[in-house]
Amino acid sequence: MAEYRKYTDEELILKFQSEDVEAFNEIVFRYKNKVVNFLYRYTGNRDEAEDLAQDTFIKVFRSKHLYKEIAKFSTWFYTIAVNTAKTNAKKKSRMSTISISDFDPDNEKDFDLKDPNQSPEDNANSGIENYYIQQAINSLDEDFRNIIILRDIQNLDYEEIVKITGLPMGTVKSRINRGREKLKKLLIDIYPYKES
Amino acid sequence: MKTEEEHIEVREKLLKLPRVNAREGFENNLLRRINLLDTDTVKSPATKSSFWLSLFGKKSLAWTIPATSLAIIAIVFVGVYFAFYNSKDLQKTSTDKSSPNQQSSVESLKINPLTSESVKNEIPGKDIANDLEINNAPKVERKSDIDKGLNEMLIEQTPKPIVPSKINVIDSKKESTIYEKADDVGKTDKSIKQSDEKGNGINKGVLKEEKKTEESVRSKEPEKKISSPLLKEPDKNNVKTEKSDGKTNDKQVEKTNEKIFDKSQEKKKVVVKDKQKDTLKEKPKEKEKAKGVEEQQKKKEVKDLNKESLEKLKEKIKEN
Numbered sequence: 001m002a003e004y005r006k007y008t009d010e011e012l013i014l015k016f017q018s019e020d021v022e023a024f025n026e027i028v029f030r031y032k033n034k035v036v037n038f039l040y041r042y043t044g045n046r047d048e049a050e051d052l053a054q055d056t057f058i059k060v061f062r063s064k065h066l067y068k069e070i071a072k073f074s075t076w077f078y079t080i081a082v083n084t085a086k087t088n089a090k091k092k093s094r095m096s097t098i099s100i101s102d103f104d105p106d107n108e109k110d111f112d113l114k115d116p117n118q119s120p121e122d123n124a125n126s127g128i129e130n131y132y133i134q135q136a137i138n139s140l141d142e143d144f145r146n147i148i149i150l151r152d153i154q155n156l157d158y159e160e161i162v163k164i165t166g167l168p169m170g171t172v173k174s175r176i177n178r179g180r181e182k183l184k185k186l187l188i189d190i191y192p193y194k195e196s
Numbered sequence: 197m198k199t200e201e202e203h204i205e206v207r208e209k210l211l212k213l214p215r216v217n218a219r220e221g222f223e224n225n226l227l228r229r230i231n232l233l234d235t236d237t238v239k240s241p242a243t244k245s246s247f248w249l250s251l252f253g254k255k256s257l258a259w260t261i262p263a264t265s266l267a268i269i270a271i272v273f274v275g276v277y278f279a280f281y282n283s284k285d286l287q288k289t290s291t292d293k294s295s296p297n298q299q300s301s302v303e304s305l306k307i308n309p310l311t312s313e314s315v316k317n318e319i320p321g322k323d324i325a326n327d328l329e330i331n332n333a334p335k336v337e338r339k340s341d342i343d344k345g346l347n348e349m350l351i352e353q354t355p356k357p358i359v360p361s362k363i364n365v366i367d368s369k370k371e372s373t374i375y376e377k378a379d380d381v382g383k384t385d386k387s388i389k390q391s392d393e394k395g396n397g398i399n400k401g402v403l404k405e406e407k408k409t410e411e412s413v414r415s416k417e418p419e420k421k422i423s424s425p426l427l428k429e430p431d432k433n434n435v436k437t438e439k440s441d442g443k444t445n446d447k448q449v450e451k452t453n454e455k456i457f458d459k460s461q462e463k464k465k466v467v468v469k470d471k472q473k474d475t476l477k478e479k480p481k482e483k484e485k486a487k488g489v490e491e492q493q494k495k496k497e498v499k500d501l502n503k504e505s506l507e508k509l510k511e512k513i514k515e516n
Contacts, residue, residue, distance in 0.1 A: 180203035
């Protein structure tokens with residue numbers, strides 16, 4: 001494994017294309033945390049994020065021959081991750097969701113249940129603030145959420161985001177700007193006492 | 197950069213969010229899932245061959261084994277039964293058609309060889325019966341024989357035994373002269389050649405030969421009447437001359453008769469040789485015509501010789 005640390009991502013994927021499984025293991029080692037973090041911020045659920053991360057790695061494993069040296073491996077990898085996340089979100093949206101407030105017409109208060117998958121360790125790590133920030137990110141639209149996470153959490157370049165999303169640079173920038181404004185508003189609504 | 201400066205606080209908050217790392221068993225789970233995918237891809241072709249296992253592999257479906265085997269046997273039995281039934285129908289139809297009319301029999305005979313062969317090919321175990329039918333069928337080959345109603349007599353009408361017997365009969369009845377023997381040799385050669393060449397059309401040739409032999413016998417009967425006294429006359433004349441005339445006349449007459457006889461024999465031999473050559477070379481019809489002409493010429497010559505001899509004898513007698 002130590003031998004493969006010196007190789008770049010592109011070299012590793014090329015080695016993996018020539019049936020070198022150790023190169024794939026190195027890619028997993030390098031990208032597993034990044035992908036899990038990205039997908040956790042996208043979904044808001046750690047288990048789901050890990051499952052989706054494994055799905056992305058399986059897709060890489062099965063479609064390794066589709067990679068070409070034209071682009072960076074990270075962009076190709078993130079495009080796969082974004083697409084898996086989008087397809088998962090579509091599947092979830094197809095499932096019927098029922099609000100609990102519908103069962104209690106007298107009580108008009110709308111309340112949210114805590115995520116059962118959200119462990120107390122996670123809550124302790126992120127803290128309350130992080131929890132509300134994550135809730136604000138989850139409340140964003142998909143178009144803004146992707147780009148905000150890629151830019152402000154994963155800290156990717158604009159050009160790379162353009163390649164991953166396939167959108168023009170102007171739309172990417174505008175969406176980032178608009179997404180941040182929405183987040184600010186959401187954080188004020190959710191977490192108002194800090195403003196005051 | 198201005199936009200990022202505007203929302204620096206939000207950006208800092210997002211960047212400060214703690215990194216969520218993958219759990220310890222992430223890689224193992226990933227490898228397990230990849231291995232499962234590989235095994236699924238390997239097992240997928242094997243599942244196609246599990247049809248028989250799904251039928252007979254389960255203990256609850258054990259009764260299907262004898263049931264399916266019995267069903268297969270029943271289907272095979274029914275198939276074989278119908279195949280035999282159809283073949284019997286074909287045979288019956290062929291026999292029914294042959295009985296009422298000869299024309300229908302001809303049609304059935306034309307059809308039967310094909311059908312019998314096809315049935316033979318189709319049905320196992322019917323070979324012997326079909327072979328018997330097939331052996332009967334090709335014996336009726338000629339339409340002329342079928343039209344005459346000689347279907348059943350064709351086996352007895354073998355031409356070869358007839359030809360030599362009739363020729364022998366003619367030879368025994370006749371007093372065969374050199375001419376006739378030569379003719380018979382030629383005819384037997386012809387008959388043998390015809391029999392060899394024509395094969396099936398022997399009967400016609402035999403009939404023609406019979407007619408020709410009869411004609412030749414009829415044509416030769418008067419010759420005997422003419423020729424026999426002439427050949428024997430010298431003896432009679434000699435007796436008469438010995439009794440009536442002197443010795444000189446008798447000697448002269450004897451000499452003249454001997455000369456005439458010798459000449460006639462030589463001519464006959466030459467003619468016979470020519471005939472034999474001609475018969476070997478010429479075609480049968482032409483030979484027959486040539487023989488007829490030659491026989492007539494010979495008869496004329498013999499007549500002329502007889503007349504001359506008679507005239508000479510008469511003159512000599514008158515002189516004496």
